[in-house]
Amino acid sequence: TQLLEQSPQFLSIQEGENLTVYCNSSSVFSSLQWYRQEPGEGPVLLVTVVTGGEVKKLKRLTFQFGDARKDSSLHITAAQTGDTGLYLCAGAGGNKLVFGAGTILRVKS
């Protein structure tokens, strides 16, 4: 069974601070995705990383895929209140995506 562990489970920070959340597994994934989910809505894809060591930037968000393709991180610079939400990582496992439990991020003004 492929499991993805996300840490921390919950993060509360002030607007303007930087943060990093992590996604770790003992399994190798062909690709890994990050999603953001708001209450009462479905997850929305932010990025897909495919190559070990790959770094992708999306405005203030920086995503990194580990060299061994077992782990990933998401770094947010100068967080804004609009970044509040549940951040989920998901690994491609066979014909389906396997999701972690997520990190709940709360950015206070």
Next chain:
Amino acid sequence: DTGVSQDPRHKITKRGQNVTFRCDPISEHNRLYWYRQTLGQGPEFLTYFQNEAQLEKSRLLSDRFSAERPKGSFSTLEIQRTEQGDSAMYLCASSLKQGHSEKLFFGSGTQLSVL
């Protein structure tokens, strides 16, 4: 709006009743997934279709659950004899797989409460 549509958004039912949810995927997408999500957890895979064929079912999907995708378009998920443990958000997603990566588009989900 041409996104994934789910109906109803909310369903409250009594234990033992049957419920059916509908998902309308993005029209050109050939894959359709059902996931279940409970509070504080990520989505858990239930089943998926490629066109009209149901290709994989999770062991989470007991015999009280059945899913269909007639004609490879919309899909329905039925839960018979609901139990309180079935209370969750049921998410549908569709995709058009290209190469090794796959981009899933999720609907807003159906929130089921079993009393």
